[in-house]
Amino acid sequence: xxxxxxxxxxxxxxxxxxxxxxxxxxxxxxxxxxxxxxxxxxxxxxxxxxxxxxxxxxxxxxxxxxxxxxxxxxxxxxxxxxxxxxxxxxxxxxxxxxxxxxxxxxxxxxxxxxxxxxxxxxxxxxxxxxxxxxxxxxxxxxxxxxxxxxxxxxxxxxxxxxxxxxxxxxxxxxxxxxxxxxxxxxxxxxxxxxxxxxxxxxxxxxxxxxxxxxxxxxxxxxxxxxxxxxxxxxxxxxxxxxxxxxxxxxxxxxxxxxxxxxxxxxxxxxxxxxxxxxxxxxxxxxxxxxxxxxxxx
Amino acid sequence: xxxxxxxxxxxxxxxxxxxxxxxxxxxxxxxxxxxxxxxxxxxxxxxxxxxxxxxxxxxxxxxxxxxxxxxxxxxxxxxxxxxxxxxxxxxxxxxxxxxxxxxxxxxxxxxxxxxxxxxxxxxxxxxxxxxxxxxxxxxxxxxxxxxxxxxxxxxxxxxxxxxxxxxxxxxxxxxxxxxxxxxxxxxxxxxxxxxxxxxxxxxxxxxxxxxxxxxxxxxxxxxxxxxxxxxxxxxxxxxxxxxxxxxxxxxxxxxxxxxxxxxxxxxxxxxxxxxxxxxxxxxxxxxxxxxxxxxxxxxxxxxxxxxxxxxxxxxxxxxxxxxxxxxxxxxxxxxxxxxxxxxxxxxxxxxxxxxxxxxxxxxxxxxxxxxxxxxxxxxxxxxxxxxxxxxxxxxxxxxxxxxxxxxxxxxxxxxxxxxxxxxxxxxxxxxxxxxxxxxxxxxxxxxxxxxxxxxxxxxxxxxxxxxxxxxxxxxxxxxxxxxxxxxxxxxxxxxxxxxxxxxxxxxxxxxxxxxxxxxxx
Numbered sequence: 001x002x003x004x005x006x007x008x009x010x011x012x013x014x015x016x017x018x019x020x021x022x023x024x025x026x027x028x029x030x031x032x033x034x035x036x037x038x039x040x041x042x043x044x045x046x047x048x049x050x051x052x053x054x055x056x057x058x059x060x061x062x063x064x065x066x067x068x069x070x071x072x073x074x075x076x077x078x079x080x081x082x083x084x085x086x087x088x089x090x091x092x093x094x095x096x097x098x099x100x101x102x103x104x105x106x107x108x109x110x111x112x113x114x115x116x117x118x119x120x121x122x123x124x125x126x127x128x129x130x131x132x133x134x135x136x137x138x139x140x141x142x143x144x145x146x147x148x149x150x151x152x153x154x155x156x157x158x159x160x161x162x163x164x165x166x167x168x169x170x171x172x173x174x175x176x177x178x179x180x181x182x183x184x185x186x187x188x189x190x191x192x193x194x195x196x197x198x199x200x201x202x203x204x205x206x207x208x209x210x211x212x213x214x215x216x217x218x219x220x221x222x223x224x225x226x227x228x229x230x231x232x233x234x235x236x237x238x239x240x241x242x243x244x245x246x247x248x249x250x251x252x253x254x255x256x257x258x259x260x261x262x263x264x265x266x267x268x269x270x271x272x273x274x275x276x277x278x279x280x281x282x283x284x285x286x287x288x289x290x291x292x293x294x295x296x297x
Numbered sequence: 298x299x300x301x302x303x304x305x306x307x308x309x310x311x312x313x314x315x316x317x318x319x320x321x322x323x324x325x326x327x328x329x330x331x332x333x334x335x336x337x338x339x340x341x342x343x344x345x346x347x348x349x350x351x352x353x354x355x356x357x358x359x360x361x362x363x364x365x366x367x368x369x370x371x372x373x374x375x376x377x378x379x380x381x382x383x384x385x386x387x388x389x390x391x392x393x394x395x396x397x398x399x400x401x402x403x404x405x406x407x408x409x410x411x412x413x414x415x416x417x418x419x420x421x422x423x424x425x426x427x428x429x430x431x432x433x434x435x436x437x438x439x440x441x442x443x444x445x446x447x448x449x450x451x452x453x454x455x456x457x458x459x460x461x462x463x464x465x466x467x468x469x470x471x472x473x474x475x476x477x478x479x480x481x482x483x484x485x486x487x488x489x490x491x492x493x494x495x496x497x498x499x500x501x502x503x504x505x506x507x508x509x510x511x512x513x514x515x516x517x518x519x520x521x522x523x524x525x526x527x528x529x530x531x532x533x534x535x536x537x538x539x540x541x542x543x544x545x546x547x548x549x550x551x552x553x554x555x556x557x558x559x560x561x562x563x564x565x566x567x568x569x570x571x572x573x574x575x576x577x578x579x580x581x582x583x584x585x586x587x588x589x590x591x592x593x594x595x596x597x598x599x600x601x602x603x604x605x606x607x608x609x610x611x612x613x614x615x616x617x618x619x620x621x622x623x624x625x626x627x628x629x630x631x632x633x634x635x636x637x638x639x640x641x642x643x644x645x646x647x648x649x650x651x652x653x654x655x656x657x658x659x660x661x662x663x664x665x666x667x668x669x670x671x672x673x674x675x676x677x678x679x680x681x682x683x684x685x686x687x688x689x690x691x692x693x694x695x696x697x698x699x700x701x702x703x704x705x706x707x708x709x710x711x712x713x714x715x716x717x718x719x720x721x722x723x724x725x726x727x728x729x730x731x732x733x734x735x736x737x738x739x740x741x742x743x744x745x746x747x748x749x750x751x752x753x754x755x756x757x758x759x760x761x762x763x764x765x766x767x768x769x770x771x772x773x774x775x776x777x778x779x780x781x782x783x784x785x786x787x788x789x790x791x792x793x794x795x796x797x798x799x800x801x802x803x804x805x806x807x808x809x810x811x812x813x814x815x816x817x818x
Contacts, residue, residue, distance in 0.1 A: 063682045065608045082558055083612050083679060238669060243693050244678040254674075256538055258558040 025217075028290040029283070035290075038282025045276045049096040056089035060246045069262050079264035081255060085244075091268050094246035098235075099276075101158060102227035105165025109227075110220050112166060113173025114212070118204045120174065121181025132178070135171035143168050143226070144233060151239045161231060161240040168230070169223050176219050177212055184211045214291040221284030225277050232273045248273050343514040343527040345815035347796060350540040350549040353507050353533035358490035359480040360432055360439040365554055368477050368806030370531055373512055374415075375480035375495030378406065378425060378459075379471055380809075383574070383802045385629070385721045387471045391420065391481055391496065392459075401466030401758050402449075408457040412496045412519035414483050420496050420519075422453035427484035429461075441478045443736065466758055469722045477807070498524040498811035507533055518811075525798070525814030544569060544791060553790035553805040556672055557615040560789035572790040576719035576803035577629040579621055580673055581730075582665075582680065582781040585711045587741035594777050595655040601781055602641060602648035603687035604680065609783045613675045617789060621782035624771040625717070625726035628785070629803065632760075633723055633767040638775055648687035660688025667693065667714040668701040672786065677714055708739050715739060719788070719803035723767065727751040731774075740779035747773055 029035045048055065058064070068084035070076055078087035116135075120128045138146065150164045184190060185208070193207045234240035235249025243250065248269040255266035351366035359371045380390045392406040412420040431437055433445035447470075450462040463470065473479075481496065482489050493501035496519065499512035510531045514524050532549055534540045541559050543549040545566060553572070555563075563569055584591035584600065591597065601623065610620050619628050622638050641647075652661060665680065667673045674695050681691045691712075701707050707715060717726065729735050732751050733743035747770060754766035774780065788805050799813045 061678070061682055063608075063612070063679060065605075065612055068612055083675060238695070243674050243695055244681060257556060258562060260562045261558075 025287065025290060029286045032286060032289065034282055035286025038279045038284075038286055041275060041279025042283050045095055045099060045279065048092055049099040052093045052096045056086075056092040058086040058089040060090050060093040061085065061244045062089070069258075072264055078268040079262070081251075081265040082258050082262055087251075087265050087268050090246040090251060091248070091272050094248050094251065094269065095272070095276075097158075097241075097245060097247055098228060098231050098249075101161055102165070102224060102231050105162050105231075106169065106220060106224045106227045108162070108166045109169035109223060110173050110216065112170040114177050114216060116170065116174040117177025118181055118208065118212070121178035122185060122200070122204055122208065128178075131174070135174055138167070138171045139175070143230060147230060147234060148237070148239065151234070156239055156242070158241065161234060164234075164240070165227050165230065169227065173216075173219055173223065176215060180212045180215050181208055184208050218284060218288045218291060221280060221287055225280035225284060228273070228280065229277055342522075343516075343524065345526050345796070346528045346530060347526050347551060347810065347813060348530045348532055348549040349551045349810075350532055350534050350543055351553070353535065354510070354531075356490070357493070357504070359482065360437060360441070360478050360489065362478060363440070365804070365806030366531065366533075368804075369808060369810070370510055370512075371480055372497065372807060373499040373529065373810050374493055374497045374501055375482065376412070376497050377475050377479060378481060379475050381472065381475050381721045381802075381807065383800045385803070387475065391425070395471075401468065402463045404461040404463075404470060405454065406459045406461070408459065409519050410457050413517055414496055415494050415500045415515065416483075418483060420481070421456050422459045424481055424484045425459045426451050426453050428482050429479070431482070432478060439478060441476055444473050444476060465756060467756070468758055468763070469724055469755070472721050475721075477804075499529060502528075509533060520811070524811035526810070529810055541791075544793070547793070550793040550796060551790070551799070552792075553788070553801060553808070555789040555791070557613075557617045557786075557789065560617065560791070561615060563791045566791075568794050569791050570794050572788075572792055572799070572801045573617065574788040574801045574803050574805070575619075575629055576788050577625070577627040577723070577785055578717065578719045578788065578803070579625065579627065579782050579785045580671070580676055580714055580716050581625075581739075582676075582712070582714050582783070583740040584779055585739075585741050586779040587743070588711075590655070590657075590661065591711060591740075591779065593655045594779075595651045596661070597779055597781070599648040599651040599655070599687065600684065600689065602644045602651065603684045603689060604781060604783065605643045605683055606640075606783050608683070609676065609679050612679055613672045614784050614786055618784050618786040621784045622771070622775065623778060623780060623782050624774045625730070625782065626723045626767060626771055629719070630723050633764060635768050635771045638771060640775060645687050648689075652688060657688070660690060662690045663692070663712045664710070665691045665693050665712050665714065666701065666707070666710045667695055668698040668707075668716070669695050670698050671716055673714050673716060676783070708737065713739065724751070724755045727770065728755060731778075731780075742779045744773070744777070 029039050062085065064080060064084040064086070066084070067076070067080050069082055070080040072079040076086050076088060078091060081087055116131055120131045141149070146168055147164045150167060151160055154160045154163060190203060190207055193203050198207070231240070231247070232249035235245075235247035236253045238250070238253060241247040241250055243254070251269035252266055252273075255262065255269070259266045349369070351369070352364065354364065354367045354370060356362045356367050357371070359375055362368050362371050377390045378392045379395070380388045382388045391408055391412060393409050395404060395406045397404055406425070408420070408422060408425070414420060429445065429448070429451050432439050432441040433448060435442055447464050447467055448461060449464045452460050454460045467473065483494050486492055486494065493504075498515055498518050498520070500515050502511040502513050504510045511528065513528045514526060518524065534543065537555065537559060540549065540552045541555070541563065544552050544563070560571065564571055582600070584597050586592055586594070586597070606620050610616065610618070621627065622640055626633050626635070628634050628636070652658070665677050667677045674693070677693045677695070681693055684691055707713055717730070720726070727747075728751065729737050731738065731742055732748045750766045750770045750773070754763045754770070757763050757766070788801060788803060790801055790805065792799055795816055796813050797816045800808065802808045
């Protein structure tokens with residue numbers, strides 16, 4: 001198990017195919033119960049996000065005035081909130097918003113972080129110094145505080161949240177990638193490629209990148225779970241997303257005032273946040289174990 | 298050698314620990330001295346400590362206070378010349394009686410003679426003159442300077458007699474004298490924002506911004522049977538849910554300005570008495586009428602026709618209030634309220650036709666701005682759902698109150714929801730919100746007929762004429778007004794059952810804490 005996926009090159013110096021890597025990773029994730037549960041939860045939530053409109057019985061903001069504050073029943077599985085909206089439909093349809101926002105934000109942060117990390121680690125010098133000091137100053141601020149500061153500056157919308165996720169998580173990814181690059185850079189095959197006259201882009205993406213990928217995949221999964229949490233937290237704090245969005249954090253905030261009367265309107269979105277974050281974390285932990293501690297740390 | 302060094306370090310650490318412990322005990326003793334009720338400050342008639350949960354205050358100078366917490370604190374420390382009762386009538390306070398000349402231009406007030414400021418100075422007519430001159434001084438720039446611009450002269454006609462002379466008759470002048478800011482200060486106060494020297498029922502003890510402000514009973518208060526309490530602590534909370542939880546757990550005794558959602562959770566709670574006051578407070582949905590698209594009155598009519606007031610009343614207010622008729626005159630002003638106004642019923646098709654006639658056959662998009670306080674976000678969400686059926690698509694923009702009202706942004710947006718507090722008379726709303734030159738004319742409405750009628754209502758000494766003018770204003774607003782007022786909401790609060798004799802006023806900040814007493818055990 002700890003041997004993990006051999007990350008870079010086989011005996012002939014040829015990297016295994018992406019599909020082969022993925023299927024190997026999947027197989028090993030499902031060989032441990034805990035990782036299997038995490039992966040299944042994540043996949044289930046992703047399916048809910050994709051197929052949400054087919055599953056949800058009502059529109060996300062449809063107000064059923066005569067059915068406000070109803071407890072869970074066959075008609076309304078998760079009950080209705082204070083304004084008569086079906087909580088089940090809102091939780092289901094909220095999955096798309098929060099996962100797309102967190103997923104897209106993580107993806108962009110990973111791309112930006114990887115580019116900065118590769119260049120910074122490989123080139124070194126003044127570029128490395130300037131980039132890392134800027135990132136250090138961003139990392140010095142807690143993520144939520146930085147997010148609130150940025151949202152106060154760029155205004156409140158879904159796009160602002162996306163920008164915030166990229167700015168908050170790019171430095172973290174870049175630091176991780178850079179550390180791997182620094183370890184790989186002195187190795188013989190990189191020198192060989194350079195002496196062989198390969199371009200910098202080719203060296204970065206064909207020679208170094210395969211060594212970065214295992215660590216990057218663990219980091220991406222972790223960032224994804226943090227991003228979900230951050231999007232929900234911003235919703236709870238009432239910034240970033242606007243009512244009547246079915247953002248789970250915002251739903252918890254709205255339900256908080258009448259929690260003792262309509263507890264189900266608070267419980268289900270809060271449970272959704274917990275389950276998906278735990279699921280993604282378990283999956284990330286599984287990926288880390290499969291790849292091997294020496295790669296992931 | 299090493300063992301000796303270890304021993305020295307151990308001794309040093311021990312000394313340090315003892316020192317820290319002693320310091321901690323000393324600090325605790327000091328803190329305890331200010332936080333716990335003291336015996337010395339309490340007379341025999343003053344009993345009990347009331348802890349009031351409220352939003353933090355910013356302004357402490359009475360000339361600039363605006364929020365309920367700021368007003369209730371200031372009115373505990375200072376007094377009004379005349380006060381407004383919970384039934385909206387005028388009651389004596391520092392002025393014990395008054396006369397009005399036949400032409401309605403001269404008011405003579407006879408003052409109480411046994412009131413003293415908290416520093417021992419005797420209260421006299423000079424203090425009244427100084428206070429009102431300050432309130433109307435353009436240099437001070439208090440929000441009251443417009444209200445008092447009609448005053449021609451204020452003079453101390455005797456040590457305990459003040460005469461106000463007006464330029465024009467003002468039938469609501471006594472209410473103006475009881476404006477929230479018109480608390481009487483000591484003449485020539487250098488720094489009214491931090492002196493806290495008034496004649497009120499309570500004296501300021503300590504103020505820790507963002508934490509609490511503590512007052513204690515004024516032993517020399519001119520009303521001998523008040524206050525009943527020994528001490529009041531105003532404890533600041535940013536979060537209303539936290540206020541309610543603090544009441545539940547016995548950490549505070551009084552909360553006010555609750556949303557209906559939170560209020561319902563307190564009904565039936567052991568040891569807690571719910572408080573409810575009918576008011577003329579309302580949330581107004583207004584459309585700017587001076588530029589497209591709101592300059593076409595059919596747009597506002599379409600918004601009204603697409604609105605289901607009963608559903609809003611049930612869902613948003615949960616029945617705590619009254620349904621509105623798109624005019625600021627609510628049922629609380631029973632003598633002026635036109636009960637028989639006929640508002641058209643909800644008609645989605647008619648709304649769609651009006652939109653099409655106005656050039657929007659495929660519907661129209663709006664941003665609906667609203668502050669994040671009270672029931673306003675819920676109102677915006679329900680309106681979004683109701684209007685969508687008529688093709689009016691709204692993006693709700695919920696902003697912190699400081700952002701919504703900051704930089705006059707609320708006056709600039711096309712479509713917005715604004716909360717207006719309850720006032721003892723309706724003229725205030727027309728003068729500040731709807732006449733052409735109104736300071737807070739957020740809908741940028743200008744109608745010469747409305748201006749004419751508002752002028753009559755605000756100046757005539759003939760009550761019948763005023764009733765008729767207000768009726769015509771209400772009809773005009775229903776016909777072509779730029780506003781939608783879906784409801785008037787009740788003020789809601791709760792108090793611990795350890796206390797009694799508290800009456801919450803329609804404007805909660807004006808509630809009188811000097812009448813509250815510990816319930817007999």
